[in-house]
Amino acid sequence: MKMLDGHFRTKAARIVLIAAALLSPMFAAKLVAQTRSNAQAPATPRAAATADFTGYWVSVVTEDWRWRMTVPDKSDYVNVPLNAEGRRVADAWDLAKDQASADQCKGYGAPATMNIPGRLHIYWQDDNTLRIDADSGTQTRLLHFAGSAPQNEAPTWQGYSVATWGEPNEVIDQRVGGGGPVGQGGPEHPEQDLPNPPQASVTRGPRSSYLKAVTTHMRPGYLRKNGVPFSADATVEEYMVRFSDPYRNDNWLMVTTVVTDPQYLIEPFITHSHFKKIPENSGWDPTPCRADQPR
Amino acid sequence: MRFSNINWKMKSLWFSLLLLVMLPSRSAWAQVDIGGEWSPRIYNDARDIGDLTGIPLNEAGRMRAETFSPEQVDLPENVCRPHAFDLGLRVAPDAMYISQDVDPLTRKIVAYHLHLTWSGDQTIWMDGRPEPPDYALSDWSGFATGKWEGDTLVYMTNHLNEGFLTRTGAPRSGKATVTTRINRFGNYLTITIIVNDPAYLTEPYIREASWVYAPKQVIPPFPCELPAEGSLVPAFTVPSNMPGKYPYLNDFAVEYGIPPEAALGGAETTYPEYIKKMKTMKTAPRTTTKHIGRSG
Numbered sequence: 001m002k003m004l005d006g007h008f009r010t011k012a013a014r015i016v017l018i019a020a021a022l023l024s025p026m027f028a029a030k031l032v033a034q035t036r037s038n039a040q041a042p043a044t045p046r047a048a049a050t051a052d053f054t055g056y057w058v059s060v061v062t063e064d065w066r067w068r069m070t071v072p073d074k075s076d077y078v079n080v081p082l083n084a085e086g087r088r089v090a091d092a093w094d095l096a097k098d099q100a101s102a103d104q105c106k107g108y109g110a111p112a113t114m115n116i117p118g119r120l121h122i123y124w125q126d127d128n129t130l131r132i133d134a135d136s137g138t139q140t141r142l143l144h145f146a147g148s149a150p151q152n153e154a155p156t157w158q159g160y161s162v163a164t165w166g167e168p169n170e171v172i173d174q175r176v177g178g179g180g181p182v183g184q185g186g187p188e189h190p191e192q193d194l195p196n197p198p199q200a201s202v203t204r205g206p207r208s209s210y211l212k213a214v215t216t217h218m219r220p221g222y223l224r225k226n227g228v229p230f231s232a233d234a235t236v237e238e239y240m241v242r243f244s245d246p247y248r249n250d251n252w253l254m255v256t257t258v259v260t261d262p263q264y265l266i267e268p269f270i271t272h273s274h275f276k277k278i279p280e281n282s283g284w285d286p287t288p289c290r291a292d293q294p295r
Numbered sequence: 296m297r298f299s300n301i302n303w304k305m306k307s308l309w310f311s312l313l314l315l316v317m318l319p320s321r322s323a324w325a326q327v328d329i330g331g332e333w334s335p336r337i338y339n340d341a342r343d344i345g346d347l348t349g350i351p352l353n354e355a356g357r358m359r360a361e362t363f364s365p366e367q368v369d370l371p372e373n374v375c376r377p378h379a380f381d382l383g384l385r386v387a388p389d390a391m392y393i394s395q396d397v398d399p400l401t402r403k404i405v406a407y408h409l410h411l412t413w414s415g416d417q418t419i420w421m422d423g424r425p426e427p428p429d430y431a432l433s434d435w436s437g438f439a440t441g442k443w444e445g446d447t448l449v450y451m452t453n454h455l456n457e458g459f460l461t462r463t464g465a466p467r468s469g470k471a472t473v474t475t476r477i478n479r480f481g482n483y484l485t486i487t488i489i490v491n492d493p494a495y496l497t498e499p500y501i502r503e504a505s506w507v508y509a510p511k512q513v514i515p516p517f518p519c520e521l522p523a524e525g526s527l528v529p530a531f532t533v534p535s536n537m538p539g540k541y542p543y544l545n546d547f548a549v550e551y552g553i554p555p556e557a558a559l560g561g562a563e564t565t566y567p568e569y570i571k572k573m574k575t576m577k578t579a580p581r582t583t584t585k586h587i588g589r590s591g
Contacts, residue, residue: 050445058566058567059566059567060501060565060566061349061564061565061566061567062349062350062351062500062501062502062565063349063502063503064349065348065349065564065565066346066348066551066553069348069349069557069564069569069570069573070551070552070553073551078341079338079341080338081338117566117567117570118567119567136567166446167481208445208446209445209446209447210446210478210480212480212481239478239480239483239485241447241476241478243444243447243476243487245474245489245499245501246451246474246489247474247489247491247499248498248499252501254485254487254503256478256480256483256485256503256505258483267336268336269338270336270338270483270505271338272485272502272503272504272505274487274501274503283567283568285567293570294570295567295570
């Protein structure tokens with residue numbers, strides 16, 4: 001019996017190994033095909049979301065406190081990579097003039113919105129548009145997953161935001177060894193067009209779990225409430241991720257904001273802000289735009 | 296003998312073997328390449344002595360912060376002391392290089408190495424090795440183990456030497472654990488640092504920093520050398536302040552026109568509601584605004 005067992009074990013092990021060896025490429029091919037199929041599946045941006053940012057969030061100001069929880073002094077532009085013209089404009093800031101005019105929203109534009117202490121309500125306005133309502137300054141941002149920035153519309157404080165899950169047209173190259181062209185024309189012509197596709201794959205996103213938003217068409221305004229300027233030529237890139245902290249299991253939204261402005265900045269200005277998820281709209285406190293208040 | 300007659304142990308073994316062979320060697324959610332040279336872009340924060348704003352300190356943490364003297368860093372034994380790695384990632388504008396160790400047989404990543412100009416190296420073990428016992432030595436980089444969560448590298452560090460949360464003396468104890476999350480957004484790298492310190496904080500303290508991909512960057516060797524003339528503070532002294540004798544207690548609050556209590560931090564001060572509360576609190580008359588125009 002022992003001999004039989006041993007014989008059987010050897011034979012069975014051999015069968016298992018052969019089966020595994022045969023099935024492994026099939027499994028991999030299936031996985032690749034599934035990935036490709038997923039990438040090609042028609043889905044709305046809402047259905048294709050790789051992270052859920054919806055709900056109510058409150059900002060937790062652990063950094064830049066003195067510039068966010070107060071209105072900084074005039075000419076306090078520490079840490080902002082302003083050029084000489086940017087400093088000149090910041091030095092000329094006139095709070096009374098802003099208060100007297102209808103421009104009290106200058107400090108609530110898209111480059112600053114996520115940095116202003118307050119609460120956010122994020123929800124899908126439709127299958128292609130993620131909406132962010134901010135109670136500070138009662139601002140609304142629309143992140144458009146479809147379409148492009150309109151050329152003829154007047155600029156607004158929040159501008160026009162084009163959103164993607166990860167980098168647009170992100171290439172996921174999964175060719176399994178070999179290194180030759182995937183299709184006859186290389187990665188631009190994926191192999192599914194071929195009659196006998198190889199086990200390589202080049203697909204396009206979305207694969208990343210972050211949200212990228214690029215905002216343009218903004219009215220000129222302030223990076224900080226004390227008149228540190230951004231121009232109409234500014235572009236805002238935002239990267240948003242969601243995570244839970246392992247200590248309290250709180251859910252967090254973290255935003256990296258990159259402002260590029262050829263008129264006033266010598267290089268992109270990168271800041272961060274984070275928000276804790278709250279169960280409902282408690283504490284929601286909509287305010288008008290106020291030039292003399294931090295929020 | 297039929298397969299059904301084989302004992303369960305053998306079946307499990309074969310099934311496991313089958314699964315092992317069938318599974319691809321890399322996750323379908325392949326990790327993101329975070330390797331290479333990264334140039335710092337740290338525009339958040341720039342603190343003055345006495346500025347504890349936004350830090351969820353408890354009473355013990357506040358007391359330790361108030362005994363700090365900035366001259367401590369000028370002691371001979373401290374001049375070339377590296378920043379603890381969690382601080383180095385955040386407050387010093389450090390150039391960073393990230394490399395990885397790959398198992399030559401399995402092609403799996405065994406470890407990442409983060410190198411910072413002012414903080415040395417930190418190894419993040421990805422092979423699931425157990426952490427050393429509590430009595431193991433601590434150091435400035437600690438012991439770190441990580442894993443990929445989707446396209447985010449998440450790692451936890453413990454066994455850190457006692458250090459600081461800021462360069463202005465907010466303390467971080469040796470009991471702290473630090474969870475670090477690395478996200479690559481195209482050519483930007485954002486690192487989120489979550490410090491949990493039962494000794495000095497009432498809740499986790501979260502901060503972020505970003506770098507830009509800079510393949511031609513060359514990081515110099517750790518640049519610190521003790522000057523020939525010695526340090527500014529003579530050896531065998533310990534610059535410090537006794538509890539309740541903190542000379543900078545009100546300086547920051549006066550200079551920025553905020554209530555002194557707000558300058559001392561605490562979890563409550565980090566929420567938007569605190570702006571309203573500050574309006575009901577006393578503020579000392581401003582006698583200086585020397586921070587204006589400071590380059591940071």
